[in-house]
Amino acid sequence: MSDVKDNEIQKLSQDEMKKILKDTRQKLAQQQQLIKEKKLPVIVLVEGWGASGKGTLISYLIRDLDPRFFQVVPMKMPTKEERRKPFLCRHMEHIPESGKFVFMDSGWMEETVFDVVDGKCTKKELKQRLSDINVFERQLVDNGYLVLKIFVDVSKEAQNVRLQNLLEHKDTSWRVCKRDLDQQEHRSKYEKAFGTFIKATNSEKAPWHVIDSSEKALVELQVCHLLVDGIEDAIKRNEIPVEIPENPFPLVQMPKLADVPLDKSLTRAEYEQQLKAAQKKLKKLHNRIYKEGIPVVIAYEGWDAAGKGGNIKRLTSALDARGFVVNPIASPDVHEKNRHFLWRFWTKLPKTGHVAIFDRTWYGRVMVERLEGFCSDNDWQRAYNEINEFEKNLTDWGAVVVKFWIHIDKDTQLERFNEREATPEKRWKITDEDWRNREKWDQYEVAVDEMIAKTSTQTAPWHIIQSKDKMYARVQALNVVIDAIEAKMKDCNY
């Protein structure tokens, strides 16, 4: 965790230090242009003891930076509402766009350590969080982020002196909070919790840098140095494709699309009767998941004109309007494209007890983005695992995750396209892009087969829904959702 360079720095004379500091600061200022050019997003996470000088350190680091290219995010403990989302949600929300810095004044470490100390996080939950954090940080790095993690250390005695100094003046006394005093009183508890956290999350791609804060100038020099080196390394690293791990998730065996029959159908009478029954059931379940605080994520993918819209509608009409949201996913906006590809989905996750439906999803990465070349080969090849990890995070959190591929054949699509063009009030549904995509049907089929094969995890398998008969598809999708929620209820003994 400590660098050889740091040891070298400590041996320097005052004058030598001043010179190095000046050079390093100048280099950092110059690097701004570089990170802009190379589209490098930089996260500097500053964690540490109360009154250890985290704020001062950040102020120091940003002094020569153009304020348009960085943001400082001071994180407090999560509110009750924030605790209704996955732990990492609110941290993910603040990651920078490419070419920009975010300095986080504490983050996922402080939240976890304080929760542990406060008895708000069981051992099992801690284990889960640590594992989630490692995945989160590794994904950021793999997606081109520099994640620089600093822990500002201070001895119990030194912290005490600092707190007393702050308390003595009315201009600064309000800066001392209960937590700081608690750290004095229960030092060893915090030490242990910080230590466990650092050990468990000290990864190769995002290592911890523990900095002793006793000499301010030294802290500044060390961190400035780390940042400058980190940026250089990250830019070099980003030129090399990321190694893709073997899939570690147990998978469900799935058929190829070509082998999926499309013969199922319902009569209008069967449809009406079965739809009504399923909707009634789902309505009741929606009440129950709300009461039990179970989040539900439903992902819709499928061929154009397969009937996703109508299918979703039959689902939502069974739900209380206040308890669900449908997220239509188009191509990403600029601020979305400039972040981790899952960012825009992380920020649309439901609260506990709520349902989020995605009309097109994060699987765009391995379909349209792959086929249109909107991302690199390494990006989409890596995405299967990243997506599996994302969904694992959701199911571990307690969410029901249901994924639909709404399926039709090529002839059915043509029929529906033609019908749409012939019907004035449906014409808006069909665009030139749909026709262009249709031309690539075979390429898409290869991509979809690979996607379904590689991301049908046991906890979040794909459901291929035959939709040549839309009525059958609607009832079928409803029943899959019902089964998934009921299985969850049973699992949790609700």
Added chain:
Amino acid sequence: MSDVKDNEIQKLSQDEMKKILKDTRQKLAQQQQLIKEKKLPVIVLVEGWGASGKGTLISYLIRDLDPRFFQVVPMKMPTKEERRKPFLCRHMEHIPESGKFVFMDSGWMEETVFDVVDGKCTKKELKQRLSDINVFERQLVDNGYLVLKIFVDVSKEAQNVRLQNLLEHKDTSWRVCKRDLDQQEHRSKYEKAFGTFIKATNSEKAPWHVIDSSEKALVELQVCHLLVDGIEDAIKRNEIPVEIPENPFPLVQMPKLADVPLDKSLTRAEYEQQLKAAQKKLKKLHNRIYKEGIPVVIAYEGWDAAGKGGNIKRLTSALDARGFVVNPIASPDVHEKNRHFLWRFWTKLPKTGHVAIFDRTWYGRVMVERLEGFCSDNDWQRAYNEINEFEKNLTDWGAVVVKFWIHIDKDTQLERFNEREATPEKRWKITDEDWRNREKWDQYEVAVDEMIAKTSTQTAPWHIIQSKDKMYARVQALNVVIDAIEAKMKDCNY
């Protein structure tokens, strides 16, 4: 508030009603395409008594709508954090994009009425809020929104029956909250507060529709009708330019840019001494505004290469990194362009005690958007007043609002452009667009003169900062900010 049509509806037979209802629903479903085409954003605000059936009504309205084109927003009372922003902030956040519906399950009415009843809103604050709401709604309508406001009424007796019914079954009893029971106990207090609110915000452009909820079918028909008619009317209305009111804000007399001298400068020694002194002062003030909870909004506009970036940097280096944010404003993203032009600024306002700096601002509307034809003439002509209202909202809230025009002449700009092109590490700062804008200098000068004349309100005047000498400009801007904060402190007896 009640329509003749409603009275007509009440006289209908069951069969007639069914037919009308069917037709109206069908029309609503068809209108989806229309609002998409016409880019109409639709806000349906459903307010009313507890257990009056607001949720059921919304569920009914959305039943035939494509879930990709609407969102239901259930609003709770604001959290402590949300109360640190202007009252309307969190409501503004949820307005729809053009071509989409948002159904709000209670909103700014409920928040206000409950605060009044709970004694959390003084008479003076109420007056302020009501006035803000009227401006907010009128601006939405003027910017093309349909704002349909429904109040679902229920008698005390009927509410009681509904609450008892809910309480009887364990599946529904959790739906009854303390507030509902409080409304039973203190009916007249709520009645008065609802009444006052409705009366004060029943404007021509966004009138209230009070619907008696005793007959469910009738409620649904009435509201469906209102929505269908509202959409038709809004589309027609949006074809006509909005009448622009006389400026109601007291203005400060400002010079034309051509008459602003550019002769001020500082020696390096003066600069360093004055900068240091000003930064020290601002640093102390930053502590104080944090303690007193005063929000500060600083807006930077100016010619390209006038030195905005460096100016902002000298300001931010005096601030605690955790207490400010710099918002660089470029051309709007798609999701921003599809909303009220002030939306992206509303959502970037500071919390109490924090500083938000805007590097380019909402004034883009009356400069680049005007000159490049990115909005209609009526849009930018109307914007002076809309911006004055927006800033008035901020100062009424208690914010310090400082607006800078960083000023140079045409020759100085050319010099700096050439210097940027000649200096490798500055070259990224200069783009083809800068050269193109330069060609339009004279047109910009007309627009800026008009902008400064029309938006230098007494509460938020422009400060034209001479920046031929950047050192002078930096010290000057710092001093303006210091003066503004100190004046505020004095005003509030801090």
